[in-house]
Amino acid sequence: AQTVTQSQPEMSVQExxxxxxxxxxxxxxxxxxxxxxxxPPSRQMILVIRQEAYKQQNATENxxxxxxxxxAKSFSLKISDSQLGDAAMYFCAYRKKRTDKLIFGTGTRxxxxx
Amino acid sequence: EAQVTQNPRYLITVTGKKxxxxxxxxxxxEYMSWYRQDPGLGLRQIYYSMNxxxxxxxxxxxxxxxxxxxxRNFPLILESPSPNQTSLxxxxxxxxxxxxxxxxxxxxxxxxxx
Numbered sequence: 001a002q003t004v005t006q007s008q009p010e011m012s013v014q015e016x017x018x019x020x021x022x023x024x025x026x027x028x029x030x031x032x033x034x035x036x037x038x039x040p041p042s043r044q045m046i047l048v049i050r051q052e053a054y055k056q057q058n059a060t061e062n063x064x065x066x067x068x069x070x071x072a073k074s075f076s077l078k079i080s081d082s083q084l085g086d087a088a089m090y091f092c093a094y095r096k097k098r099t100d101k102l103i104f105g106t107g108t109r110x111x112x113x114x
Numbered sequence: 115e116a117q118v119t120q121n122p123r124y125l126i127t128v129t130g131k132k133x134x135x136x137x138x139x140x141x142x143x144e145y146m147s148w149y150r151q152d153p154g155l156g157l158r159q160i161y162y163s164m165n166x167x168x169x170x171x172x173x174x175x176x177x178x179x180x181x182x183x184x185x186r187n188f189p190l191i192l193e194s195p196s197p198n199q200t201s202l203x204x205x206x207x208x209x210x211x212x213x214x215x216x217x218x219x220x221x222x223x224x225x226x227x228x
Contacts, residue, residue, distance in 0.1 A: 004156075033214055035216050037216075042221070043202065043221060043222040043224075044219065044221055044222075045204060045206075045217075045219035045222075047216045050215065050216060052214075091156060091157065093157075093216075095214070097214070100145060100147070100162055100164070100213055101147075101159050101162070101172065101173075102157075102159070102216070102217065104149075104156035104157040104158070105156050106154055106155060106156045107156055
């Protein structure tokens with residue numbers, strides 16, 4: 001069965017600095033999708049970034065980028081120029097192609113200090 | 115505004131008293147799903163529906179029921195709630211042709227069973 005592991009329950013970063021959140025996953029599939037979701041105190045789940053496994057190029061969305069290492073089954077999220085509004089719980093998620101279910105990690109709580 | 119609406123946002127109930135958490139989306143999405151979020155466990159899928167009158171179990175369906183009589187609505191029913199169902203619940207939806215792009219989530223329902 002596929003699993004997603006986020007080994008950092010909590011992280012902190014100073015405003016304007018860069019932070020990297022880790023995610024590893026276990027799968028025997030070759031084609032799948034990976035996601036990072038942000039959950040601020042409002043509880044809303046917000047899609048931050050998405051990566052397709054067959055694409056070697058790392059996805060980027062403004063200050064958010066990923067380091068996708070397919071062989072290592074690693075999918076880390078880098079937040080550059082951190083802002084106070086980035087403080088949230090971040091969830092890594094996996095979906096096998098041609099299935100519906102998102103499998104989530106346990107989350108990393110990010111604190112941002114001024 | 116395109117959205118997934120869950121009600122209520124907060125609910126405290128007693129063991130054994132039947133309750134329904136409603137979920138409605140105005141985007142004509144075929145696919146809808148329910149997740150529960152628990153500390154240290156991330157989000158886990160309870161039930162999902164590919165379209166009207168088509169529902170199936172997720173990873174943690176025990177103690178829950180769902181129905182999909184209309185495309186826009188996907189209520190979650192707890193016939194006899196127990197304290198271990200105290201959790202944060204999310205409804206999510208997506209069009210089937212964009213299922214690879216992640217879900218649109220509702221704002222969550224915080225349920226406490228005493």
